């Protein structure tokens with residue numbers, strides 16, 4: 001089968017990078033449940049854990065490998081034999097195993113983390129890939145802190161690990177440092193200057209310290225990367241990882257980019273809620289794509305425009321991401337059009353004058369109550385003003 005050059009592979013690390021967040025630890029059965037949902041979502045790779053890190057993580061990789069059939073199952077290691085041996089063992093039941101090994105690539109990490117030299121680190125990187133390749137065919141190499149690495153050294157490292165057998169090369173912006181054009185240029189440089197780059201897929205792995213993870217991932221894809229790494233809800237250490245749902249919906253919305261994934265986007269909302277509940281990590285209401293307000297229209301101007309034609313204020317259809325539906329929220333900033341819409345839904349068809357009078361009473365109510373629900377509207381229509389008066393007395 002011919003490789004589709006516009007296909008973007010989706011690598012989910014909710015269960016590894018996401019699960020590193022304090023308080024978000026999951027049990028093995030919880031991880032299996034999420035892994036099944038990731039499979040249904042259509043991700044291509046599930047990073048199931050870091051087997052050497054704890055017996056629990058090791059067991060989770062074993063059990064996810066047994067439970068999941070279609071996606072590749074990936075295990076993280078550092079660039080040493082002990083980590084790689086543990087990953088190989090944990091992946092023994094995986095239908096499609098991948099080892100994700102790597103080492104720091106910035107001078108900051110080389111000096112201050114490894115107390116080493118560029119030459120020594122390069123050697124360790126190559127040795128790790130060669131060693132892992134003896135047991136597993138699919139090897140992904142990560143050049144940690146690539147966002148701050150010297151580009152010529154990074155290119156040298158990437159060329160060497162591909163020659164050693166890496167099938168995917170991950171260029172992490174570990175600290176969420178880069179600007180989108182800087183990150184995009186990095187990927188472009190590697191694409192144009194690494195001799196054997198056509199033998200591997202370039203992967204983007206961006207952190208969100210400056211709120212740029214999605215923008216940086218897209219810049220990487222625009223410049224030749226074809227795998228994106230991220231988590232559901234953007235969960236992850238510090239400010240988190242790239243949100244998979246955001247990147248996928250950017251590609252779907254901007255078809256001009258010519259890139260596509262195999263993700264079933266209708267599964268996003270439910271999976272987002274599952275991850276949030278199991279990891280005890282609420283989703284902020286204004287979170288793009290999956291936040292509770294992502295499809296809620298509340299100001300009068302927007303509501304009026306939305307009710308005339310939803311595309312005036314809706315670039316993504318909520319049903320495309322499995323969101324229950326768009327909502328017209330009633331607040332003191334709502335207009336007559338929104339009130340009319342909700343009253344008609346409840347069976348009240350008011351003439352212009354009656355609507356004007358009801359709207360006046362509605363505003364009094366809305367100024368005194370944060371959100372107006374159907375019960376409030378019914379009382380507004382039947383309550384003889386008693387309800388409003390009682391609120392005003394508070």
Ligand code: KIV
Nearest residue numbers: 017142144145172174
């Ligand atoms: O952010 C990072 O650099 C990582 C690597 C371990 C892939 O998570």
Ligand code: ZN
Nearest residue numbers: 017172174205
């Ligand atoms: Zn990371």
